[in-house]
Amino acid sequence: MTSFDSTARFRACLKKERLDRQVVFATMQLAAAAWGQSHLHSGRGIRRLTAGAYECRLDRGTRLLFFSESGRLLFDFAGNHDQVQAYLKNRR
Numbered sequence: 001m002t003s004f005d006s007t008a009r010f011r012a013c014l015k016k017e018r019l020d021r022q023v024v025f026a027t028m029q030l031a032a033a034a035w036g037q038s039h040l041h042s043g044r045g046i047r048r049l050t051a052g053a054y055e056c057r058l059d060r061g062t063r064l065l066f067f068s069e070s071g072r073l074l075f076d077f078a079g080n081h082d083q084v085q086a087y088l089k090n091r092r
Contacts, residue, residue, distance in 0.1 A: 002035040004028050004073040013078040031056045032073055
């Protein structure tokens with residue numbers, strides 16, 4: 001399994017959105033376990049957004065944004081589709 005970590009911004013998003021940390025952690029684990037196995041990516045809701053940026057679905061409306069860096073997944077943002085797109089646009 002690939003290792004993963006989260007940023008302070010990600011943890012702040014969890015608090016702001018009042019997301020269940022246990023469910024988020026389980027989703028992060030599933031994404032890390034599926035990483036590098038492309039046939040599992042669609043089943044876990046993992047998709048590429050931009051070069052190096054990916055998302056996975058937490059639930060129907062919430063996405064977890066992460067980056068693949070140095071052999072690990074770095075979770076950096078959580079929000080709905082529009083929030084993720086705005087974050088990526090402003091990040092450039």
